[in-house]
Amino acid sequence: MHNNAGTIRAVALGCREIVPQVLIVDDGSRDADLRALMADTGIPVIRHEVNRGKGEALLTAARAVSERGGTTMIAIDGDGQHYPRDLCAFLPVIAEDPDAIVIGERDMSGPNVPGSSRFGRKFSDFWLRLETGMPIRDTQSGFRAYPVRHILALACAGRKYDFEVEVLARAAWAGLPIRNVPIDVWYPPAAERISSFRPFMDNLWLTHRHVLLVTRRFLPLPHRKLVTHPDQKKRGTALGFWFFIMAVRFTGLRGAYGLLFIVCSWYALFDSAIVQSALAYLKRRFPTHGPLRQRWNVYRLFIAQGRCLIDRYYLIHGGDQLRFHKRNFDQITPLLQCERGFLLLTAHVGNWQSAMVSLEGWKKTVHLLMRPDPHEMRTQKLGLHQHADRVRIINPAGYLGGVLDVMNALDAGDIVSVMGDRDYENSRKVAVGFMGGVAQFPCSGFVFAHAARRPIAVLFSAKTGPYDYDVQIAGIIASHPGETKAAFIRRGAQEYAALLENYLQHHPLQCFLFQDIWKSSATKSNA
Amino acid sequence: MHNNMNNTNLPKEELLQKVRAQLKELLVSHLALEDIKPEEIGDDEPIFGDQGLGLDSLDAVEIVVLLQRNYGLNIKETEKGTEIFRSINALANYIVENSPHPLGAESAAAEEEK
Numbered sequence: 001m002h003n004n005a006g007t008i009r010a011v012a013l014g015c016r017e018i019v020p021q022v023l024i025v026d027d028g029s030r031d032a033d034l035r036a037l038m039a040d041t042g043i044p045v046i047r048h049e050v051n052r053g054k055g056e057a058l059l060t061a062a063r064a065v066s067e068r069g070g071t072t073m074i075a076i077d078g079d080g081q082h083y084p085r086d087l088c089a090f091l092p093v094i095a096e097d098p099d100a101i102v103i104g105e106r107d108m109s110g111p112n113v114p115g116s117s118r119f120g121r122k123f124s125d126f127w128l129r130l131e132t133g134m135p136i137r138d139t140q141s142g143f144r145a146y147p148v149r150h151i152l153a154l155a156c157a158g159r160k161y162d163f164e165v166e167v168l169a170r171a172a173w174a175g176l177p178i179r180n181v182p183i184d185v186w187y188p189p190a191a192e193r194i195s196s197f198r199p200f201m202d203n204l205w206l207t208h209r210h211v212l213l214v215t216r217r218f219l220p221l222p223h224r225k226l227v228t229h230p231d232q233k234k235r236g237t238a239l240g241f242w243f244f245i246m247a248v249r250f251t252g253l254r255g256a257y258g259l260l261f262i263v264c265s266w267y268a269l270f271d272s273a274i275v276q277s278a279l280a281y282l283k284r285r286f287p288t289h290g291p292l293r294q295r296w297n298v299y300r301l302f303i304a305q306g307r308c309l310i311d312r313y314y315l316i317h318g319g320d321q322l323r324f325h326k327r328n329f330d331q332i333t334p335l336l337q338c339e340r341g342f343l344l345l346t347a348h349v350g351n352w353q354s355a356m357v358s359l360e361g362w363k364k365t366v367h368l369l370m371r372p373d374p375h376e377m378r379t380q381k382l383g384l385h386q387h388a389d390r391v392r393i394i395n396p397a398g399y400l401g402g403v404l405d406v407m408n409a410l411d412a413g414d415i416v417s418v419m420g421d422r423d424y425e426n427s428r429k430v431a432v433g434f435m436g437g438v439a440q441f442p443c444s445g446f447v448f449a450h451a452a453r454r455p456i457a458v459l460f461s462a463k464t465g466p467y468d469y470d471v472q473i474a475g476i477i478a479s480h481p482g483e484t485k486a487a488f489i490r491r492g493a494q495e496y497a498a499l500l501e502n503y504l505q506h507h508p509l510q511c512f513l514f515q516d517i518w519k520s521s522a523t524k525s526n527a
Numbered sequence: 528m529h530n531n532m533n534n535t536n537l538p539k540e541e542l543l544q545k546v547r548a549q550l551k552e553l554l555v556s557h558l559a560l561e562d563i564k565p566e567e568i569g570d571d572e573p574i575f576g577d578q579g580l581g582l583d584s585l586d587a588v589e590i591v592v593l594l595q596r597n598y599g600l601n602i603k604e605t606e607k608g609t610e611i612f613r614s615i616n617a618l619a620n621y622i623v624e625n626s627p628h629p630l631g632a633e634s635a636a637a638e639e640e641k
Contacts, residue, residue, distance in 0.1 A: 400575065401584030404605045407591045411601065428585055444585060451588045
């Protein structure tokens, strides 16, 4: 509350008729002493001595609620535009869905509603839709219920009005449900209106925040999930997909790359979680670099991945200007001519999608062990539009991790492509020496190969120029006759690690692992 | 494929019992389950997942290979797998109903030599 002394007492008392605990945050008001004003009511007032912005005020409230053992807080503006009686609409929704942010959706049909407010609301909803891919209604309404623990965990940067939109985008990314309840709103006649919202400066902040949020949305880095809902995971991909296609269509590849400079510098500077995940690799690859140079490496790594991602969309969109240079493919000629199938072991380096394009012309069906992305499947089948019937997806989240399908595919003489550097959280790992440390690599590829008695071809790709990719068969790994499974996993994984290390010597900034695979963890080992 | 009586000359119940016992031995030896004795495995215990034997999907790879090489069986449909891999009981039933040599490839070879 900022300079709302005239209305605050009535609002607070109205709230207390419905909910037992009411708290006022006075964000540096200069029009009255709120503590004195509320003294007789027993309603606590927390004061910011200087005005720090609405976002700060909400966080202060959240911390106070959390300290008092509360789990949910409902924020209501102090200027009297909200009716405390509408609290009743929130309570059943909170009880049903305690992880949700509940937004009071204002009925804007009443008198005195300025046209600018109607437009502002629509515009804000549009931005949020772009940022989250889901329709969120009335994203400018300040009358909201927040799950306190989650809000404090979201790490929002916005401290002013921009907090209110940022928190919604981050909540959606983190998997929190966002719900609406209908509320009434009171707009006083223009002459009586008191609002702390400064049209020019605050709109500038909002726009700045939206631009950052939109770019973060399209950065191919994972969001930390606070709540997971199986049905919610793929929300929003359609719009993101469309946005990227439009960007590439209007600006071309180089134009789309240009956008990355802003985004990547921002994240390399400020997003410590993502930077840490990149540093796990960079510190091993460049052990002599100091912190500043390392940050520069992080930035360049982000740029490289952004470009690969843009290329991927470009390919899916049917772009045909990328050139793929095949290296050492003669190594797999005998495997391709053989009736029996084999395994492709790849890694999160370069652009595996482009690697798959190089498989065009092979007479064998390729099964990718990966979580299916419905949009990619629907549109252009992973860029392999002419050979879409030759690519299948085996979902590792399916029954028994898809192993029945993997084994049947190998049996039928097909190719199965598996990630060798990291796969799924709970998969079995084997410890091997990698880049001067001990890293955990997944066992699955080696287990399949040993059981089915099929060789493994290690395939890496690397972006070598604006329109050029190298796709290389780095080596072939096969079990010796009589070699036990455990021995083959150890030897195979070690050979694979050596091939990957060698690749990274030549292409240091194409490693998009973004995970500390050297961190020893309590995963099941096969040793 | 209900001609297994010709291959083994055993009544069905007795055959099932033998298959179950053999399966448990094979699982323990193939999967190197060091802390489990074959006779400790319950007939109706779940094979995969958190309960029962607690095997994971990579162990399933071994069982698939076991079915192929020892019993000449290929499970082509994943959906059927959920039923077949439910327990030792379900697996033994499937083998007896479908395998040309339900006591395994070695025993089939031995029968032929007689």
